[in-house]
Amino acid sequence: MKRGNDLELNLVPGSHAPLYLQVAEAITEAILQGRLHPGMALPSVRVMSERLSVTVNTILAALRELQSQGWLTSQERCGFFVTGTHPTEAGHPSENKPDPPGFDLPAHLRPVTSTANVAMDLSDGCGDARLAPFQALGRAYQRGLRLKGAQLMGTRDPLGLSRLREALANHxxxxxxxxxxPDRILILRSTSMAVTLVAQTLIGSQGGVVAVENPGHPEVWETLRQACTAxxxxxxxxxxxxKVDALEAILEEGPLKLLILTPQCHFPTGGRLGTPRRSQVLELSRRYRFPILELDAEHDYLSAPESLAALDPGQVLHVGSLSRIFAPGLRVSYLVVPSALAALLARAKQHLDWQGDPAQEWALSELFLDGEIQRQILRVRKAAGERSEALQDALRHGMGDCLKWRSGAMAFWMEGKGFLSDPLAFNVWVKACQARGMKLRPGRYYQLDGADLAATRLGFTAFTPEELQKAVAMMR
Structure with a gap:
């Protein structure tokens, strides 16, 4: 077996193609120039990684791309070989428009953001449906319906199916x-539903001051405004x-009804509430007698310290999500509350979600008992690590001179540097990305006062390394 160990490969300087495609182009160039012959084995992945100063995953993505095009074939434990055949390519999408209603619409209503031109929604990290354990979930649904079908279709527990609450308590x-x-856990459809329930129950039409992080989560702010007079x-x-001193300044002005935090992985920047500040915030909560709503939807993607609710379950309401480890279409979140609050929130929940989804809740409890949830967590963590690495690789090679970033659990917080440190220039760049089919938010979206900010959040967990590298190439 002849192997091209002496093969010299070079990336084209200034190329705007995704990094893995630049590697693929260098290999095809070697084939076309006759430096790699049909049947010849390529150098090992690690050798090519060292020669080109890119990660092993980027080399593997390039080789898989060339294999799918027909340039290469692979043999287990032997590597990749030149086939000598030529690549083929394939095609694209379509559109639609609604009719207006026959009545006048209130002026304050706003439509959902159009996704007509969105090829990749990078505005937040979410689960990749392609990684979901469909077969295991299907079997769990079948078992539940076969064994308990009539009961599940007629069951109504305002807290949620007890079997799932018990599994969640153990988890x-x-x-x-x-x-x-388990009687302190409510099964809900989403984080927004959890915020709505808490806002309706603790604030309601009487109103009051709610402290939120800035930059922070605009969808949470909008949910609060709709659910109560906040x-x-x-x-x-x-x-x-x-910043604890800023929180204290608000408390000295008057009573606080609620503080909403993302302490494990701050939305949108990916930071973590430091240990000294955790203690200080909890101490303020006890002294001034206000509750904390802890949003922790991304916890399963990282090894984080114990939650605030674990440190003080009497002051903290904890929100988690199972949708993030499965797929956006599987809507399941949960809310852990002090025992005195559970029945009150369950009553409020009945007005939003009378029946819940007992069949889905049974299926998920089966996945907990089978160990499938833990396997899925390990699966998505591994994929997230590879995707984060590929994105950093592409950004370092393609945009390192104009962007700096911090890697969070499911997204990067990207700030402009050089000419993109100017918020105006950064906004122009974001609009250019949007015009190319990539959904990103301008920095002001994350600011409560709408102030300009040369930064954005880029979600990576829903896309493969190859897709992320293509996205970075389109950003340039």
């Missing part, structure tokens, strides 16, 4: 140091999380 105890009675006050965030 939270072993993975988040959160010792919790006066939103921003607490600035730095690398260690919310």
């Amino acid at each position: 939270l105890g072993s993975h988040r140091s959160l010792s919790v009675d 006066n939103l006050r921003s607490v600035p965030v730095d690398l260690e999380g919310v």
